[in-house]
Amino acid sequence: MKNQTAPPSLSATIADAIRSDIVEGRLLVGDRLPSEAELADQHGVSRATVREALKRLAAQSLIRTERGAFGGAFVNHLSYDEARAQQVTTSTLLLGMNAISFQVACEARYALERSCTALAAERRTEAFLATMRTEITTQSAPDLSDEAFCASDVAFHRALVDCAGNEVLSYHLAGSVEAMQPLMNMITFTARSRAEIIDLHRAIVAGLEIRDVASVDRALATLEAYTITLGQSVLKARATR
Amino acid sequence: MKNQTAPPSLSATIADAIRSDIVEGRLLVGDRLPSEAELADQHGVSRATVREALKRLAAQSLIRTERGAFGGAFVNHLSYDEARAQQVTTSTLLLGMNAISFQVACEARYALERSCTALAAERRTEAFLATMRTEITTQSAPDLSDEAFCASDVAFHRALVDCAGNEVLSYHLAGSVEAMQPLMNMITFTARSRAEIIDLHRAIVAGLEIRDVASVDRALATLEAYTITLGQSVLKARATR
DNA sequence: GATTTTTCATTTGTCAGACATTTAATTGTC
DNA sequence: GACAATTAAATGTCTGACAAATGAAAAATC
Numbered sequence: 001m002k003n004q005t006a007p008p009s010l011s012a013t014i015a016d017a018i019r020s021d022i023v024e025g026r027l028l029v030g031d032r033l034p035s036e037a038e039l040a041d042q043h044g045v046s047r048a049t050v051r052e053a054l055k056r057l058a059a060q061s062l063i064r065t066e067r068g069a070f071g072g073a074f075v076n077h078l079s080y081d082e083a084r085a086q087q088v089t090t091s092t093l094l095l096g097m098n099a100i101s102f103q104v105a106c107e108a109r110y111a112l113e114r115s116c117t118a119l120a121a122e123r124r125t126e127a128f129l130a131t132m133r134t135e136i137t138t139q140s141a142p143d144l145s146d147e148a149f150c151a152s153d154v155a156f157h158r159a160l161v162d163c164a165g166n167e168v169l170s171y172h173l174a175g176s177v178e179a180m181q182p183l184m185n186m187i188t189f190t191a192r193s194r195a196e197i198i199d200l201h202r203a204i205v206a207g208l209e210i211r212d213v214a215s216v217d218r219a220l221a222t223l224e225a226y227t228i229t230l231g232q233s234v235l236k237a238r239a240t241r
Numbered sequence: 242m243k244n245q246t247a248p249p250s251l252s253a254t255i256a257d258a259i260r261s262d263i264v265e266g267r268l269l270v271g272d273r274l275p276s277e278a279e280l281a282d283q284h285g286v287s288r289a290t291v292r293e294a295l296k297r298l299a300a301q302s303l304i305r306t307e308r309g310a311f312g313g314a315f316v317n318h319l320s321y322d323e324a325r326a327q328q329v330t331t332s333t334l335l336l337g338m339n340a341i342s343f344q345v346a347c348e349a350r351y352a353l354e355r356s357c358t359a360l361a362a363e364r365r366t367e368a369f370l371a372t373m374r375t376e377i378t379t380q381s382a383p384d385l386s387d388e389a390f391c392a393s394d395v396a397f398h399r400a401l402v403d404c405a406g407n408e409v410l411s412y413h414l415a416g417s418v419e420a421m422q423p424l425m426n427m428i429t430f431t432a433r434s435r436a437e438i439i440d441l442h443r444a445i446v447a448g449l450e451i452r453d454v455a456s457v458d459r460a461l462a463t464l465e466a467y468t469i470t471l472g473q474s475v476l477k478a479r480a481t482r
Numbered sequence: 483g484a485t486t487t488t489t490c491a492t493t494t495g496t497c498a499g500a501c502a503t504t505t506a507a508t509t510g511t512c
Numbered sequence: 513g514a515c516a517a518t519t520a521a522a523t524g525t526c527t528g529a530c531a532a533a534t535g536a537a538a539a540a541t542c
Contacts, residue, residue, distance in 0.1 A: 006308070006504090009524065011296060023330065029338050035493060048289055050493085052296045055252060059297035060330065061520045067247070068534025069492040083335045088329060089264065089301065091413075094324045097270050100409060107360070108409035115356035119348070168341060168349035172332075172417050247533090250495065276522060287497045292523090309505025310521045 010045050011052035018053065022062050025236055033063065033073040061086065080167060084174050092181030102231035105183060110224035111178045113157065114217055119164035121211045128163040132156055132205050139198050142191070149194065150184050156201055163208065187230050196226060244456050251286050252293035259294065263303050263316055274304065274314040302327065321408060325415050343472035346424055351465035353417045354398065356460055360405035362452045364379030369404040373397055380439050383432070390435065391425050397442055404449065428471050437467060 008016070015177075021027045034042065039050045054073055054180045064076045076082075095105055118166035120128075135156040138151055154177060161173040189197075200223045249257070262268045275283065280291045295314055298304045302323045304314045317323075336346055376397040380390055395418060402414040430438070441464045448457035 007306055011524085012299075019330075023333060025337070037493080048292075048527090049525060052293055052524095055293045055296045056300035058253075059256070059300040060327075062334070065494065066534085067494045067532070069490090070535060071493050071533080073494090078331070078334045078338050080335070080339070083331050084450040086301075086331050087416075089260075090319070090324050090327050092264060093319045094302070094321070094412065095409070096264075096266070097319050098321070098408075101301075104407055105409050108407050108413065111360060111405075111407070111410055113356075114352075115352040119352060134450075164352075166345055166349050166352070167339075168336070168346050169352055170351065171335065172353055172413065173330075175411050219399065228282070252495085278522085289498090290496060293495095307505085308503070308523045310519090311506060312504075312522050314523090363525065 010043075011056065012051050014039070014043050014045070014050065014053035015056040018057060019060075019062060022057075027075050029075050029077045031075045033075070035072055067085040080171055084171055084178075087171070087175035088178045090146050092182060095179055095183060100185060103228050105180060106224060106228050106231065109176050110181050110220055110227075112173055113161065114220055116161050116166075116169055116173060117211050117216045117220065118210065119166060119169070120160060121208055121213045121216060122212070123165040124163050124208045128159050129205055129209060131159040132163075132201070132208075134203050135159065136198055136205070139194065139201070146187070146189050147185060149189050150181060153184070153197070154178060154181055160204065160208075182225075183231075187234055189230075193226075193230060197223065200226070251284075252290050252297065255280075255284055255286070256297040259298060260301075260303060263298075263404065268316050270316050270318045271374065272316045274316070276313055288425060300375055323413055325419075328412070328416035329354055329419045332416050333423060336420055336424060343424060344469050345419060345471065347465060347469050350417050350421050351461055351468075353414055354402065355461055357402050357405040357407075357410055357414060358457045358461065359454050360407060360410070362449050362454045362457060364406040365404050365449045365452070370446055370450060372400040373404075373442070373449075375448070376400065377439055377442050380435065380442070387428070387430050388426060390430050391422060394425070394438070397424055401445065401449075414435050424472075425468075426470035428475055430471075434467075435477060437463065441467070 018027075018033070027033070033039065033054075036047050036050050036054070039053075040047045043050065049212045054063065054065065058065065061076055061078055063073045065071070065073045085173075093102075135152045138144070138152045139156070144152075157177050158174060161177065162170050164170070204216050205218040207213070207219060256294040258285060259268070259274070268274070274280065274295075277288050277291050277295070280294075281288045284291065295304065295306065298314075299306065302317055302319055305317045306312070306314045311391050335341075378394050379385070379393045380397070385393075399415060402418065403411050403412070441460045445457050448454070
C-alpha cells in the first residue's frame with residue numbers, strides 16, 4: 001500500500017532547514033551559505049542532494065548563486081518585482097485550477113481594489129492620472145485586439161493601485177489584479193462593452209482628480225457588476241453551444 | 242569581469258519550459274510528466290539536471306512526485322492551503338527584507354482588511370461570530386504571552402476575513418494579515434493596550450452582528466491607528482536605548 | 483615601480499553510471 | 513479464489529569526474 005504521507009526527501013528536509021534559517025533571520029540578506037561541498041559534509045549527504053535543496057530555495061528567490069572563486073549561494077534580497085512575479089504565478093494557478101466561479105474571483109478582485117481608493121484619492125499625483133488617461137486613450141483605439149485591451153485594462157488598474165502611494169499595498173493588489181487577466185481574456189469585448197468600460201475608467205480618473213472617494217467607489221462597483229455580467233454572458237454562450 | 246546577466250542554467254531553462262506548459266494549460270492538473278530519464282533524453286541533458294529542474298517546480302507546488310512503478314511527477318492541484326503558505330512566505334520575506342516602515346505595512350494591511358467588511362457583515366454566520374468571541378476570550382487571559390496574544394489576534398482577523406464567504410478574498414487577505422505577524426511580535430502588549438485591542442475586537446463582532454458596516458470600519462480604523470501608535474512607541478524606545 | 487599577463491585555487495554547472503528504495507502489476511502457489 | 517513471491521518501472525541518493533567561471537595571487541613585461 002502507498003504511504004499516505006510519504007517521508008520528506010533529504011533534499012526537501014535540507015531545503016526546509018535552510019529556509020527557516022533565512023525566514024527566521026539566522027541568515028541575513030547577502031550572507032553567503034557554505035559551499036555545496038561543505039553543506040554536503042555538514043548534512044552527511046552527497047553534493048547532488050544539496051544541489052537539489054538549493055534549487056528549491058532558488059525557485060522561491062530565497063537564494064541566488066554565483067559561479068567561480070568566492071562565488072556560492074547568497075541569501076537573496078527579495079525585490080518587489082520578484083515577489084510580485086511569484087505571487088502572480090501562484091494566484092493565477094490557484095484561480096485556474098480550482099474551478100472558481102468568475103463571479104467569486106471578480107468579487108474578490110474588486111473588493112480588494114476598493115481598498116486603495118481612499119489613499120489614492122488623497123495622494124493622487126498628476127503623473128499617475130496621466131498614465132491612466134494614456135491607457136484610456138489606448139483602450140479607445142477601434143482596432144485594438146481583445147488581448148491588448150485587457151493588457152491596457154490591467155495597466156490602468158495598476159496605475160490606480162500604485163496611485164495609493166503604498167508599495168506594500170501595490171504588491172498585494174497587483175497580484176490580485178494580474179491573476180485575473182487569464183479569466184478576463186475569455187471575454188470578447190464588443191465595441192459597446194468597451195465604451196461602457198472606458199466611460200467608467202473616465203469616471204474613476206475624474207473622481208480621483210477632485211478627490212471624491214465615493215464616486216470612485218461607485219465607478220468601481222459599477223465596473224464590477226458590469227464585468228460579472230459580461231463574464232456570465234460568456235458562460236451562457238458556451239453552455240448553449 | 243563578471244557577466245552582468247549570467248545566462249540561465251540548463252535546469253532553470255527546463256524548469257521554465259515545463260512551468261509555461263503548466264501555467265498556460267498545455268499540462269493539466271493530474272497529468273503525468275515523462276519520467277526523469279525520458280525528460281533527460283528529450284532535452285538532451287543528464288538526469289541530474291532534469292531532477293534539479295523538477296525540484297524547482299516542486300518548490301512552487303507546481304508538481305508532486307510519487308515513487309515506485311507508475312510513479313513520477315504529476316501536475317499538482319494547488320490547494321488554497323499550499324497557495325496561502327507560499328504567499329505568506331513571500332510576503333513575510335518582502336516585509337522583512339525591505340526596510341519597510343511599520344506604518345506603511347500597517348496601512349496596507351488594514352486597508353486590505355477593510356475590503357472584506359461589507360461582505361462579512363452581509364454574510365456573517367453564527368459559527369464565525371462564535372470563533373471570534375472565542376479568540377476574544379483567549380486574548381483576555383491575563384497570563385497570556387505576547388506571542389500567544391499575537392497568534393490569537395491573527396486567528397481573530399482570519400475569522401473576520403473568512404466571514405466574508407469568498408475563498409479567493411480569504412486567500413489574499415490571509416497572506417497580508419499573516420505576513421504582519423513577525424512585525425507585530427516586536428510589540429510588547431501591556432495590560433492596558435490589550436484591553437484597548439480587545440474592546441475594538443468586541444466592537445467589530447458587535448458591528449457584524451447587527452450588520453452595521455460603518456461601525457466595523459470605524460473599529461478597524463481605530464485599531465489601525467492604535468497599532469501604529471504602539472509600533473512607533475516601540476521604535477522610539479529602541480532609538481533612545 | 484607600475485602594469486599587464488598568466489597561473490591557480492575555488493566554486494558552481496553538468497554529466498555518466500551505479501545502487502537503494504518504493505510501488506504496482508504480474509506470476510506462482512496453495 | 514486468496515495469498516505470497518517476483519519483477520519492472522520509477523524516484524531518491526551516492527560517487528567521481530570534468531567543464532566553466534571568477535577573483536586573487538604570482539609572474540612577466542614595460
